[in-house]
Structures are given as structure tokens and as C-alpha cells.
Amino acid sequence: MSQRVPNILLEQLSDFINKEMGLFFSKERKLDLLRGVSLAAEEFGFSDTEMCINWLLSSPLKKRQIEVLARYLTIGETYFFREARIIQALEREILPAIVEKRRNTSRMIRIWSAGCCSGEEPYSIAILLSRIIPDIESWKIVVLGTDINVDFLDKAQRGIYREWSFRNTPFWLREKYFIKTDDGAYEILPQIKRLVSFSYLNLVQQESPEYLNLQGFDIILCRNVLMYFSQPQVLSVINRFYQSLNDKGWLIVGSSEASHVLFPQFRTVNFPGAIVFQKDLSMEVSRAENVLFDMEIDDLIPATTTNYDFSALLNADNSIEEEAEDEDEFTKAVNFYEQGKYKLAAELFKTLLNDPVFADNPQVYILLAKSYANTGDLKHALHWCNKGVKKYRLEFQLYQLQAEIYQEMGKLDKALDALKNVIYLEPDSFAAYFIMGNLSKQLGKTKEAKKCFENAEKLLRLKERDDVLKEFDGITAGRMIHVIESMKSMESPG
Secondary structure, X not given: OEOOOXXXXXXXXHHHHHHHHOOOOOHHHHHHHHHHHHHXXXXXXXXXXXXXXXXXXXXXXXXXXXXXXXXXXXXXXXXXXXXXHHHHHHHHHHHHXXXXXXXXXXXXXXXXXXXXXXXXXXXXXXXXXXXXXXXXXXXXXXXXXXXXXXXXXXXHHHOXXXXXXXXXXXXXXXXXXXXXXXXXXXXXXXXXXOOEEEEEOOOOOOOOHHXXXXXXXXXXXXXXXXXXXXXXXXXXXXXXXHHHEEEEEEEEEOOOOOOHHHOOOEEEEEEOOXXXXXXXXXXXXXXXXXXXXXXXXXXXXXXXXXXXXXXXXXXXXXXXXXXXXXXXXXXXXXXXXXXXXXXXXXXXXXXXXXXXXXOOOHHHHHHHXXXXXXXXXXXXXXXHXXXXXHHOOOOHHHHHHHHHHHHHOOOHHHHHHHHHHHHHHOOOOHHHHHHHHHHHHHXXXXXXXXXXXXXXXXXXXXXXXXXXXXXXXXXEHHHHHHHHHHHHHOOOOO
């Protein structure tokens, strides 16, 4: 098959795909677009790619065309219990509150996973519900997963997964909620599977009939999806989510998308290490339209990413708190921290500073400062972080934490200074360059921002595209490069 396609035609196709499907392909990814559409052309019955492109451009895409294109143009990247901080907020705060409210009334809960890929996210939610509601059989539970890729949906409906879907998950997950198959895969239990349904949906085609019944949800999850849409599409989809939620319903997006500026019609709620958005009809929303259309693409990305550790949640069954009598004080403090008992952790970490065994451990200062930060006490968090910086001037993690705290306090210039120290000590820190780029952009330092983004992209390109970035909650290097390319492509107005 011929793959010689004029650049101008490929650019037209890129714009068309973005409009019709919400998928953005930068100039740097034109070969990915060409490769995908060439494979789709064969399925459409064309022997020539250029002819197929002209055919696609001749009229708005039909559902069948979108389904075929999605098969070759979208990439699935997900796993069970993704983003431990969000899982903790759901398990300990959000879901128990909804259950308590509904227990003596409707006993109905509706949750939508938008852009569910191969189903790991909606099944994770169903597992959480089964752990929280002992008598779940007497409830009406609706967990809906939607996606534009029908192949992903077919896999989700089968409910059979391989080892890669369980990375960073607790050991008990497979043992309690899956059946091991003869070929070494894992099939979700029938009682969990029946709680979840799947359906095709193109999020950017809001006039489609599939949208008609998407109302009355208690929670909508749309994680690491919005970053691929154009700015108008992002705003339109967010508005649709707002309409689809019940009053006091929750919207949960990816950590790299969770900026309060993007969601003015929602109330921003901070849980330990996680930002979520709540619909509240009592809020004034008249200012929303004025805010929405003045934003820049940088508002999609938070200026900083805070790395809190909730490994206790993913390594213990039923959140059981076990404290060995013979464990040392440092281990006790860490356990308190991981269990979310930040005030107890802070007090114990402070006592350790007087213990010669731990007084020279920079992690004590780091965890002490994080403990205060997680309670919202930024003043004391900064105090102990600064003390740590003075004592351990070559410990880059302290400067990184210092930058995060300054950014939360709105002191962006000081946050930039701290990040410069991170880069001095860790020249390969793509995360520091990326965060500096966002902060510089907010401060109107356009040239500095551009240079930071370029450096971040260069460092990311040294990695494999499938490498998982722990700094950004499991997003792959390839996806992060795509985010930067999207930002760069939208820097200029119009």
C-alpha cells in the first residue's frame, strides 16, 4: 500500500481527527498518525492511503469509521487501583459518605468511568464498593465504563487480564477478586463483573444518542483523557460532566489535569495528596463563562506534582493497621504517616530529631514536613523543610518539597528558586524542568518557560515511550511527551 501522503493532506486529517474524535496529533507525531490511518485504510478496503484520507475527509465521520480509526489511533495505558491517593480518597472518604447517605433511602449508586480503556478502572471501583458495602446484593449499583475504542471495550467485557494490569497493586487483589485461568491469566469474579457494564461513547460528540441517559451520577472518573483534547473540547466535556452529576456529585480527573482553574463551576476539594471536584448547586456559577474562555492550555496541567506515599493502602487487606511491639520509633512514625494519621506522625518525627540514631536522616525532615503539609499546615511544613535544607544542602528531595510548599502558598518565584537547586543537584530531573516551565509561564516568563519545556522533552525522549513515570502517577514517557507537544502547539493564540 502506498504511504506517500502530502504533508498538507496529513495536516488536514490531523485537524479533522481532532474535531471528530478529540485525538490530537502534533507535527512530531505525524508518522504515528500516518501509520495508524494506513492500517485503518486496509480495513476500510482501500489499497491506497491517500485515497482513504480523502474519503474520510469528504464528510463527517460515521460511528463505524470512528470505531475503526480508534482501533489504530488510540493507545491503552491503565491498571488496577491506579493512583493510590485517589483510591484512598474513594475508599476512606467519598464512597463511605455516599453509602451512608443512601443506606436508608434509595440504596442506589451510579458511577461513570469515562475513557475506561480495557476496564481496569471501573472494576477497581466495583471492588472498592464490594469492600465497603457488606450487603451489596440488596443495593442497585451502576458502574458504567465508556470508551471510543471497541476493542478495549471487548476486552473489558471479557474481564480477563494479564500480569501487566496488576503492577503496583496489593497482593490480595488477585487472590480475593480474580480466578486464575489455565493459561495464567486472571478473570474477574462474577459477583464483581455483574456490577459493571460497558458502552461505546465518543466524548466529543455530545449530540450523539449515547449521551441521552448519562445523567444522575454520583461520581464521574475521567483520568488522563482530557489532556488529549483541544481546549474548546476540554471545556465542553467538563461542562457535560457537570450536567451529568447529581448535586454534591464528584468529578475525578488525572493528577496532571487537576487544576482548579479549569473547573470554576465545581468546588475544589483537597484530600491527602489528591485534588477532586464536587458539584455544588449552592455555588455561584454565573462567572464560569467569563473564566472558561480566557484560559490557556497551561491551565490543564498543575504547576507541581506532590509525591505522597500511600503504600500502606496497597499492601494491607481491609486497611488493617498493624503495629509490631518491637518496631522502632521511625517505623511507627512512617506507619502513622502511611495510615493518614499525620498529626501523630508529625509529633513522633519531631521526637526523632532528638535521637542521635535518626537525627542525621534527611527522611525525618522530609516526612515531618509532608505530615504538616497533608494537614494543610503549610507554615510548619515550610519551617521544617527549611531546617532540613540548611542541614542537608545536597539533598535534592528537600528542595523539591520546598518548591511544592512555596507553590501551594502562591510564592511562585521562591518555588522557581527551589527548583533551580533541584536541577543543579539532579540535572536529569525532567519533572523539575516541566514544573519550572509551568511556573515560568504563570509568571509571564515565556522564554524561560519554552526552554524548560524543551529540556523536559529532551530528557523524556531518552526514555522508552512505555516507561512509567512515578513522578506523574503512572503516566508513560510517551504520553508525557504528547502533553508537552500539545502545550507547545497551543502556545500561540488562534
